[in-house]
Amino acid sequence: MAAIPRRKADRRYRQRPPDLARRHRPHAPPRKARICCRGCSPRRRTRWAAIGTARAQRRPSCSPPANRLEVGANAPCQGEPMRLSRYFLPVLKETPAEAQIVSHRLMLRAGMIKQQAAGIYSWLPLGFRVLRRIEQIVHEEQARAGHIALLMPTLQPADLWRESGRYDAYGQEMLRVTDRHKRDLLYGPTNEEMITDIFRSHVSSYRDLPLTLYHIQWKFRDEIRPRFGVMRGREFLMKDGYNFDVDKQAALDAYNRHMVSYLRTYERMGLTAIPMRAASGPIGGDNTHEFLVLAQTGESEVFYDDRVTGLKLGNRAVDYYNPEAVKAVCEEFTSLYARTDETHDEAAFAEVPEAHRKVGRGIEVGQIFYFGTKYSEPMGAMVVNAEGERVPVHMGSHGIGVSRLAGAIIEASHDERGIIWPEGVTPFHCGIVNLRQGDSATDAACEGLYAALQARGLEPLYDDTQERAGAKFATMDLIGLPWRLTVGPRGLQKGVVELTCRRSGESEEMSAEAAVERLGEIYAAHR
């Protein structure tokens, strides 16, 4: 019985052009019944502050299992072989000629990526693991801030972009394609138009606000000159999110919330990313900050008070549903001078005490914007406010360069021997080096560690190949696992294995059980 009306509704939506379907919406069946699951009362939806509570209450029926974030393109690697003899890790002894900067060279040498065309890369297993770890942190921090994941397509109809006027404005950087019916499509460089279209199709009341939707999807910008490996590719993976709010103040609260969630996201990746006032570019809007990781190879010149690099969010709990608390954190992180060359102000910079005045270079790893009604107005994304007036929704957008981060992290964390992964994004939690492959006691000890670490929820990479010790060490150093367990007959006679920190180079001998325990503790601190 329920199936018949649904089918009718489907037909109605399919046959009408989008604008008619939209005009028809007031008579459409209540959408809440369609988007919510059976266990939830549609009437429970209310303003943001209350939604937090309502969501928590209905979690058992509404919330997907925690691991649902990892399906599809983000599928976990769990279960894949993690012993080197059965893995695919094509490391290179020599550096390919095309790589100029250190992260690009190391990613190629460590077998993380392979270039397929200018600015377009395959992600080999090791690189793919890093990419997924980065994605996972982004997802977790978005969820923590109350933002909701969806997935929009890579290809978009040109008509949507004609509505906003950006189809012509965007220029050569946008990759345009034509399908067999001669319809104009484009490979999305960003998604403001599409998300606005989704919003206007389904939301019409301030009671459904605030709302922040995001996705992590491949984008394409046809850069004139791609370079620096994945740091400036043409195809790139990006988290982009969009907030919808009833007025400017609420939208600025969302802006601040994003700033804090981004700070936490970068910190978890082992990065110090400084929010800097920025120029808005083709997205538009006045209120915008870029997040920059300091690195000599950065593409932007940055001017800053060096005390900003000491600011840390750490483990402090920030209540994302309390705009004042969120704003206070933002002020803490933005009151010291920090700007890119685009917005640099010599006079203001001169007021920074000379001892703290620093000029350097930075890699941009994210940007947040408030742009008000720039898209909602031309595209008719309206909501009825509490006073009963139809007003354009206030929006902002926010991006994190996911694939670029893989390169940026390496730029910020490497030495002459190779990569040094921060614990938060490492492709494997530790390496196991078997110094005497084929020796039954050594093999058994390694197998024991391999199993015990996995039982603790860790993912070790076990080098069970016939290589010499030197070659195994060199490979481990190159691929940058933060911890290494070295197992050989000499140590086993004393009942110990060796745990080495990649970053400091320090080693410590301990029993296998103690080493497993220790690694478990180290990674427990990075959850």
Add this chain to the structure above:
RNA sequence: CGGAGCAUGGCGCAGCCUGGUAGCGCGCUGGUUUUGGGUACCAGAGGUCGCAGGUUCGAAUCCUGCUGCUCCGACCA
């Protein structure tokens, strides 16, 4: 898009100027050796010299066109 350069086994390169049918190192395969920081030796496999045309008895090499990639600049997450 303006300027410059490169394209030769999987990777890094030599050979081209002065045309005679391809070589080195690493890697790979088999063997011996070695085994706590890229071991040594022996024997092998692997190349339409980016593509198309031209000159020539003969082209990796000289000429023309094309394609791809890289670097500098303007542009960008």
